[in-house]
Amino acid sequence: MKNPYVPLPVTIDEVFIENEARDIKTFRLTFDRDEDRAGFSYLPGQFAELSLFGAGESPIGIASSPTEEGFLLFSVKRTGVVTGELHACAAGRKMGVRGPLGHPFPWERMEGKNLLIVSGGFAFTTLRSSITYMLDPANRGRFGKITAVYGAREPGELLYKKSIAEWVARPDIDFISTIDRQKDGWEGRVGLVPNVVKDLAPSAENTLAIVCGPPIMIRFTIPVLLELGFAKEAIILSLENRMKCGIGKCGRCNVGPVYVCKDGPVFTWAQLEKLPAEYY
Amino acid sequence: MSEAAMDQGWQPRIVAFLCNWCSYAGADLAGVSRMQYPPSIRVIRVPCSGRINPLFIASALQSGADGVLVSGCHPGDCHYLSGNLVARRKFALVKSLLAHVGIEPERVQFSWVSASEGGRFASLVEKVTEDVRKLGPQKKLAKVP
Amino acid sequence: MDKALLERKNLDALLVAIRKVAKLFAPARDGRDGETAFSPVESTAEIHLEPVNTRLSAKGLFFPQRETLMRFSGSALSDVTLPTGAFVVFGVRPCDARSLTWLDCVFIGGGQEDPYFQERRKSAVVIAMACDQPCASCFCTSVGGSPYGSEGADLLASATGKEGALLFEAHSDKGGEFLRTYADFFAAVDGDTLKERDERAAAAKRRMKALDCADLKEKLDAGIDSPLWDTLTKTCLGCGVCAYLCPVCHCFDITDEKRGAEGVRVRSWDSCQFPRFTLHASGHNPRPLKKARMRQRIMHKFSYAVETAGTVFCSGCGRCVRACPVNLDIRRILAAFKDLQ
């Protein structure tokens, strides 16, 4: 019997500082064993438990795309014990990964659809995975028009700046980054994410919206999308609750009849609306 | 310290919480004066003996310390006027409660050492070390994961 | 052979025989107040079957309050040892035996098996002891159980009028095998004993006050935003008694402990009644209020579990009723929602 609590051994291959506040780092991990690399099959939207023996585990969305072979990316904000310890780790450090866990975005449903990606702040990670995945030449044809709105408090807090620069330049994705307040040197859009979406007024026709961000952004974005004509089933969100086991046993992420870890973290607004509001 | 004691082999590990202004300076003086005392202590410098939280003592014991020594300025000499006097009440209670539940009183000791008392510091460490050595390793609160 | 009689004089010999091949757990005195706890026992003299159930259910024998999942050394895994060793639990009340089937749903079901729990379940024989004297705080019959219920048990033992003899009935393959293995200690059962058993079962059932739980889930679902949650939980102290004593509550924490490089990853019971249970590292807490936490506990048992596992997650053992320091009484909460218009 496979023991679901035992992490797969990995090595930190490289560490990137993502933001000016230097409290978000991206860790590139490689598997220590070939069979783990081969067996770790995931799709964008899933997460994994990062394990540092002595500190504990932390559930983090997978930021790499399955199309990027040979490594995994995780962007981690320094907030608690495990993430604090992780931020003190340098390349070469051995650690563990348990996963992939949870359900990915509904890729079968998304096929043939236009996609509106709405994201704020640090929650962009699994959307980096998704965009990279969709823009892969082997996949791009499976999806319609892709529009992405990504906001942060200030320019220095936008993640994956290099990738963003590439996406902005590409014709096959309409990528808009925005910051909350004007800052010197910023030439892009200024405004809160829900307002930018409102201004943009993307068509709801044959479109699915994927929303990931802080609670406040989600709360204000949902009404905008509904007003634009998105059906509740067409609004897809990814939740972050406190978790431990990641496999629906420990009860920590339980909200209503669902476990965010094993039934989510991806849900439609139609599903979430029925739950007690204990997920943000 | 006698040759005989050195030969006994087992050296207790004693965590010493020393106040910055008196006892730490006293330890320093003992050092620069090349006074001999057992290499049993691991010093943690605190701003004042009033900074000592009983949890520090419990944590030290749980982490495997065989003994704990807390030392501050003599009453009346506190750099912060009364930190050690307020602390003294806490210390009295901690000492009494630990002994009450059955932890050997010699495991946790409190003293006062001034910046000029290098000799007193050295003999204090010697005494505490001897006391703890007689008791052997501390296992009651030590946690072995 | 699925039914057999154990005469009083053979009981000790049976225990000795069991202890040759397995550990034996049974209710034994615990603490100064005369209550009992499942403990390793060596003889019948140590076993105390009281009207008041054991302090804690048998849950901890399968899902220990603290359990080492793995050991590590530095950043490398050094050991994963699954629990081993056969054991027999005697004197589990039907309510607690039934609860084990729900722990099965959680730990073995759900598409992912928990190897630690699974190993213990596999290596245990559960002998339930029927209740002739249900307590005032008991309400098993209100949630589909019964004082003579056998769900979750490999064997059900019940008292007979014959000088302390016990009737054993097998309710699983494991139970049948147990009776075959120890056949030498057992005698045949006559019709009178079985008749008496049925009478006793009926009498025990009659002693119990029933709570009407028929459309409880619907009522609770409808009342999810009711101010009752606030009024009924105002006096809740926010301790973990109800969850820790509950034979079904199964939430846990996983933490690492180390000294130097060596350490362990352990799991330990946790409770949704603690504010820290859902507290994010950022300081945000999606369930910050006591009323929401108690709502979670009740809803999980009587609504969410019905949706996900097809059953309520409460066996009516009454421990939370007895032991709640402020007598919150789960039956009163349920009754209040039943009456909600």
Add this chain to the structure above:
Amino acid sequence: MGDAAREIRRIAAELFDGKKIDVLIGFEKGSDGYRSRPVFVSSAAEAERLAWDATCSHNLAVYLPSLFRRGPQKKGAESAPPRVGVVAKACDMRSLIALAKEKQAPRESLFVIGVPCRGMIDARKLEAEVARAAGGVEVTALVDGEEAVSVETADGRALSFAREPLVHDACLECRFPVPRGADVMVEGHARPAGNNGDALLKEFAKLSETERWQKFQAEISRCIRCYACRQACPTCYCTECFAETNSPAWIGVTTELSDTMIFHIVRIFHQAGRCSECDACVRACPMGIDLRPFTKKIAADVREMFGFTPGFDLETPPPLLTFREDDQQGFITEPHRG
């Protein structure tokens, strides 16, 4: 006892009618005839629920700090603190004063209805007696007599038990059965003052070091870390407990014995100068852990070393926030030479 209940209801109704209080914390009838439960009432009509009998053993002061703990207030627009009525036995009263002293509940916002205490009946002791006599049956009526407690059971039996053996250990030892400093007193007679567990402490202190350690270990090893002791304790009011913080993680969160022992040692230490020896911690413990030999120790030490008994006046500073130049320091280690 019925008279006291009526009197409490009358006073409560008067307070609500006179708009003197916003909420009152008292007792109502609890489950199965063995228990009563704390209740919050907020109107004269609701005050009809208030009860008073021999099972009202909870220390209601436990609810006070959270009632007065309010979020940040806008300067100049601070909302007034609630006015709270409390039904208080002597131990509740002492805890309430200890809380007021530490600014956890303003005394002027409290209206205390004091009730003299004859010693509360331990529901578990009664339950065990009834179970022995008649099985685990419901009690439908309980009459608290002078010498005996009589109960009627759901299956129609009338049983009577000697009262004193049913009384909580804490009450048997209570030195102050009459509340001092209440705003109004309900008439009634109190039990004679006890010895405050001096005998118990002396017994324990007589044991050898090893025996004391074994007893301590044996009791604490049964702890399940449910924190009922802490939650039921009126003067354990920290919003974040050292036992649960994770940075620093002082102790582990599991039932590992050293963690559990440190939790109890430190929690008990934290009650120095606060503990009214009400035994709320002991009563709340679902495992029947006898903490008394340890909780009593800290109270006795504070009394003997600093001459302080918590819960009687608001003026004296808490003993661990102050000092005397001549505080005893016989425990200070003097090295061999100076």
